Amino acid sequence: MKVRPSSNPVTETVSALLIPFMQLYALYLVAHGDLGPGGGFQGGAIFAASLILRAIVFGLDAEEERRYESLGGSLAAAGVLLYGGIGLLCMARGGSFLEYPALPFADPKTAYHLGIYGIETGVGLAVAGAMLLLFMKIAGSRDD
Amino acid sequence: MTAAFPLLAEHIPALLVLVPLLASVIIPFSPAPLRRAGGAVAVLANAAALALASALALEVFRLGRVTYRFGGWAPPWGIEYAVDPLAAIMLLLVAFVSFAASVYSGAAASAEVAHERLPYYHSAALLLVSGLSGMIITGDVFNLYVFLEIASLAGYALIAAGRRRDALVAGFNYLILGTIAATFILLGIGYLYMAAGTLNIADLRERLPHIYHTRTVLTAFAFLMVGFSIKTALFPLHIWLPDAYTYAPSPASALLASTGTKVGVYAMLRVTYTVFRPEFDASVVPMKTILLVLSSAAVVYGAVMAIAQKDIKRMLAYSSVSQIGYIVLGAAIASESALTGSLLHMINHALMKASLFMCAGLMLISTGAEKVSDLKGAARRMPLTMAAFTAAALSMTGIPPTLGFVSKWHIALGAVEAGLWAVVPVVLAGSLLTAVYFWKVIEPAYFSAPAEGHKPDTPAPFWAAAPAAALAGLGLLLGLAAWTPAAGAARAAGELLLK
Numbered sequence: 167m168k169v170r171p172s173s174n175p176v177t178e179t180v181s182a183l184l185i186p187f188m189q190l191y192a193l194y195l196v197a198h199g200d201l202g203p204g205g206g207f208q209g210g211a212i213f214a215a216s217l218i219l220r221a222i223v224f225g226l227d228a229e230e231e232r233r234y235e236s237l238g239g240s241l242a243a244a245g246v247l248l249y250g251g252i253g254l255l256c257m258a259r260g261g262s263f264l265e266y267p268a269l270p271f272a273d274p275k276t277a278y279h280l281g282i283y284g285i286e287t288g289v290g291l292a293v294a295g296a297m298l299l300l301f302m303k304i305a306g307s308r309d310d
Numbered sequence: 311m312t313a314a315f316p317l318l319a320e321h322i323p324a325l326l327v328l329v330p331l332l333a334s335v336i337i338p339f340s341p342a343p344l345r346r347a348g349g350a351v352a353v354l355a356n357a358a359a360l361a362l363a364s365a366l367a368l369e370v371f372r373l374g375r376v377t378y379r380f381g382g383w384a385p386p387w388g389i390e391y392a393v394d395p396l397a398a399i400m401l402l403l404v405a406f407v408s409f410a411a412s413v414y415s416g417a418a419a420s421a422e423v424a425h426e427r428l429p430y431y432h433s434a435a436l437l438l439v440s441g442l443s444g445m446i447i448t449g450d451v452f453n454l455y456v457f458l459e460i461a462s463l464a465g466y467a468l469i470a471a472g473r474r475r476d477a478l479v480a481g482f483n484y485l486i487l488g489t490i491a492a493t494f495i496l497l498g499i500g501y502l503y504m505a506a507g508t509l510n511i512a513d514l515r516e517r518l519p520h521i522y523h524t525r526t527v528l529t530a531f532a533f534l535m536v537g538f539s540i541k542t543a544l545f546p547l548h549i550w551l552p553d554a555y556t557y558a559p560s561p562a563s564a565l566l567a568s569t570g571t572k573v574g575v576y577a578m579l580r581v582t583y584t585v586f587r588p589e590f591d592a593s594v595v596p597m598k599t600i601l602l603v604l605s606s607a608a609v610v611y612g613a614v615m616a617i618a619q620k621d622i623k624r625m626l627a628y629s630s631v632s633q634i635g636y637i638v639l640g641a642a643i644a645s646e647s648a649l650t651g652s653l654l655h656m657i658n659h660a661l662m663k664a665s666l667f668m669c670a671g672l673m674l675i676s677t678g679a680e681k682v683s684d685l686k687g688a689a690r691r692m693p694l695t696m697a698a699f700t701a702a703a704l705s706m707t708g709i710p711p712t713l714g715f716v717s718k719w720h721i722a723l724g725a726v727e728a729g730l731w732a733v734v735p736v737v738l739a740g741s742l743l744t745a746v747y748f749w750k751v752i753e754p755a756y757f758s759a760p761a762e763g764h765k766p767d768t769p770a771p772f773w774a775a776a777p778a779a780a781l782a783g784l785g786l787l788l789g790l791a792a793w794t795p796a797a798g799a800a801r802a803a804g805e806l807l808l809k
Binding site: 239240242243246247250253254257261262263264265266267268 | 321324328331332335336338339340378379380381382
């Protein structure tokens with residue numbers, strides 16, 4: 167089954183208005199994760215939801231389907247590698263895995279915040295990528 | 311090696327889990343040339359993990375216990391990895407078998423897994439290893455649950471990768487039961503946290519004895535034991551296993567049968583001996599008695615069912631149910647010899663069952679044989695495969711110079727020492743029945759003429775046959791030099807009981 171548009175002016179207009187704000191809100195949640203409610207998982211899920219909403223409302227042609235899938239895979243892999251990479255960097259700098267103060271920043275407090283921020287970004291990418299992949303595997307027409 | 315890289319040595323526990331995890335992500339999402347070389351990447355990652363596990367085992371046997379703190383947080387607040395001799399042996403076992411299985415997969419997985427799914431297959435296999443290593447190494451019960459889920463999800467995918475549509479059904483059934491098991495385990499962990507206010511295993515051990523008799527702790531224990539019994543496929547909760555191992559691709563069956571259920575038993579041992587102390591068993595729940603009855607039933611039931619099977623892989627799957635019975639039996643008797651036997655049997659079963667499933671895959675590749683009746687005269691058509699199969703079958707049965715003899719001997723000895731005379735005939739009967747179902751394969755293979763007009767045979771790829779033969783040979787070798795692994799396992803067993 168191809169991902170087809172619903173071609174309804176109400177959903178199209180509302181989605182077109184909503185999608186940029188959803189994405190902005192997703193980024194806010196990722197960035198704000200270590201201070202308040204939110205975080206990588208929520209941000210990533212909402213970001214993926216915005217792309218899935220676009221696919222459901224406006225439809226995807228074959229080329230877009232291919233790009234959605236490869237985007238999902240790359241985001242998921244990049245997220246895990248970012249997370250693991252920050253952990254490994256902490257190790258290389260003499261800390262233990264994910265010991266943020268060991269990161270190469272001016273003071274430990276900054277390192278701590280930026281470390282968590284990096285981790286949350288990694289989680290967000292992985293979650294968004296995995297959700298996109300799941301959606302494409304279920305709703306897409308590609309077979310591999 | 312550890313002296314040359316002091317920085318690396320310190321981080322081995324974390325790297326052991328990270329290396330396969332990161333490799334599993336890299337394989338399917340990398341550019342096409344690297345994707346096609348996924349099998350080689352998996353072998354490299356597993357070789358690295360094996361080197362790390364060996365270095366860690368040396369370190370643990372030198373120091374007694376190695377720990378690692380994540381993020382610089384001290385336990386019990388932070389997540390801790392804790393490796394004692396038992397964990398070191400298990401890590402080495404998982405790393406070794408998965409290395410052998412990855413070599414086999416690289417050469418033979420393409421025969422049973424669709425071409426475009428191969429990168430995902432290798433990725434899932436690495437993810438499984440990462441999850442299982444994490445389950446063994448972690449010193450935190452919630453972390454144990456997370457790794458259990460990683461390993462389980464990878465396991466469902468591996469099973470569903472089989473060639474037939476039945477594989478999807480088998481994978482789905484396991485998914486349902488595995489999720490029930492994981493939910494039970496999570497509930498158990500939740501109740502433990504509710505009662506004791508901590509998730510760190512060492513900390514739980516200190517705090518729980520004061521509240522052993524509360525209903526919360528009892529409930530937690532019950533949920534954990536039932537959950538891990540499903541993951542271990544302990545009779546009568548084994549029903550997911552025969553279909554799963556039959557329809558999964560042979561390399562996946564080899565990997566899952568040899569590592570997945572063993573780590574389940576390991577987790578069960580951790581819960582009964584490390585999180586809870588032996589006094590809990592004596593004063594609150596007669597868990598040993600329950601396990602003794604169930605595992606004795608498993609030994610006999612699994613073997614009888616294996617005799618009745620016509621499909622080679624299904625026979626091996628029921629044989630797993632029986633051998634898991636032996637492992638749990640040794641653990642339930644809980645004397646030092648029986649525990650040593652149980653650990654040795656884990657090693658024996660892991661190596662031999664991996665070899666046997668690999669042989670089953672080789673039979674399929676070279677002659678298309680899937681049923682026991684297809685094996686008439688098979689020894690003439692594929693002498694090396696049948697020789698490896700026979701050697702592994704001998705060790706599984708427990709014929710003297712093999713490792714299987716040493717392990718079953720210790721279990722029987724432990725039963726005698728503990729005065730559990732009723733268990734001794736179970737151990738012996740199980741061995742006899744094991745001999746019967748393997749004889750059903752070996753007899754037609756060696757003593758019948760090949761059927762007329764069979765299709766010409768395809769020679770098995772060398773790198774697929776080599777690991778099967780090497781693992782089977784190792785059973786004989788370890789049996790002859792039994793004092794080395796026996797000494798290590800005994801020490802681990804003693805540590806486990808007396809700590």
